[in-house]
Amino acid sequence: MPSPPASPAGRQILAGVLLLVASMWALSGLDASGKYLMGTDVGVTLLAVCLVRYGVHMALTLITIIPSRGWKALRSSRPRAQAARGLSMLAATMLFFSALHYLPLGQATAINFLAPLIVLAAAPWALKEPPFLSRWVAAGAGLLGVLVVVRPGSGLDPTGTLFGLLTACALASQYIASRRVAVDDPYTTLIWSGAVGSAVMTLLLPLYWRDLVALSGQLSALEWLVLLGTGFWGCLGHFLQIHAYHKAPASLLAPFVYFQIVSGTALGWLIWGQFPDLVSWLGIAIVCSSGITIGLIEWRRNGASRARIPPTS
Template identity: 30%
Template sequence: MPHQQRPTLGIALVVLMSVCFAGMDTTVKYGGLFLPVLLMLWVRYATQALAMTAWLALSSTAGFRAAHPKFQLVRGMLLLGTSAMSFFGVQHMPVAEFTAIVMLTPVIVTMLAAWVLHERVSPLRWALVVGGFAGALIIIRPGSGLFGWAVLFPVAGTLCYASFQVLTSKLSALESPYTTHFYTGAVGAAVLTPFLLASPIDIPAVLHAASGPHLSLMLCVGLLGTFGHLLLILALGFAPTSTLMPFVYVQIVSAAFFGWVAFRHVPDAFAFVGMAVVAVCGAASAWLNVREASSRRPMSPLAADTITD
């Protein structure tokens, strides 16, 4: 039974979701000082798989059966690639700047829609594309030596996630969002397991040497990622997608705040300007993407998922 429309509650849930993902990225960056990043990445997906297994086992409206297993596999792989770029990328860049560049995803989706799907793109949408890239260049400042090769992580993550968005927008209505989130975690954990076992990481030794707080941080990574996506699904039951999507850019503000709390890092004036430009252009692009998609057919919670995890 659909929820009654309650836009304020929906916005509050999306804001909380954005805080969860900013907190996860900051936790990953801090945890990387003590724990193997690959192990944290595995825990993030294994936690989601276990949590969604319990959720589906208790659910009467969704199950484990996938109508399109190939879609689940490809979608899971694309999101895993995005997460890998994020987990390893924040080890080399401040969380706020990294987050702002990744938030170019709706802008990249516009380009892919034009080039790959041959969809018509309005002059306003192209202006937002140019503006978004200008904001990213202000943050990165090529030639400044601020981040160097590390900018390849958010750039690759953004391209991967934009591809994920295009695929999801075409096929998301075919599956339950809860079932798909289960397979997202299961695919990620299954793919990462052999890599983790083949790596030089001595897992028993790492876990034995880790302190209680460090192990708690690793668990928090998985819980924040899983909980964040569930918040999005719940939010979309209370408010239209076009109302909610601009508020995902609270993640940039949250990332800047957590980066200051954890690492005393404050973006410089140029970075703040670039973040503002990316946020405005990205939020406008996301809103236009959602409005046009929903005018063609009802928007699925999966298709509205514009946050990397």
């Protein structure tokens, strides 16, 4: 007999998972584009990449969101928190692109996975959430995994490793700020993400406008396409994530975030022939396992707490 059709809720969850996995590939496309542009063969400056990345992001959000939602989509109930989130996001972008100048894409992506564990460990102070031993154990295990990846003898550049760890801290700050702007419409946050970065890079323009002028006649058509693609992939990745979290609960989707190690490693291998060794894969497995395990624990904990809440009439 034919199997019964999936329930609407099941289809929604499956759609959310697929959208989230697609967003991981888009964001890995952003990372790969940044690494390519920061390479010695192209040599685009960091500030120029960030200007185009956030400028294109902002333009795409305005073109796609404003016609359907109007200019009210720009209004935020917490503009200071939005600005803090945008600054943290810009800092994470600059630090990660700097890390990618020195590190393979797969290992750099693995170091980034320390960020959500930092958030969980710091939640009692940063978010006024109750402390849980499981969160600190997961953060410690994640740190151990990162130490295995960046161990002496791994061949990773110490400067790139430092930039990678700083990126994880900046991402943790971004995630904390994201919790504080959760009261806003997600599309408002998407617009602010590009607007804050664009505003900062415009203010810094006197520092690098000569590089931009020289760059305009230096890049090939392919390199211009990759440069403009940084904004496209970044905007697309965040756009897909918004729709993913509309389809399925964040606690259920949390373990699937770690699929980015697949997309990051695959692109690093296909483009640069860089593939982590067995010991690095062990460290990556420790980081991902700690994140997935604590994600499942948090899911069950949140479900239990909801079950204890008496129904209201």
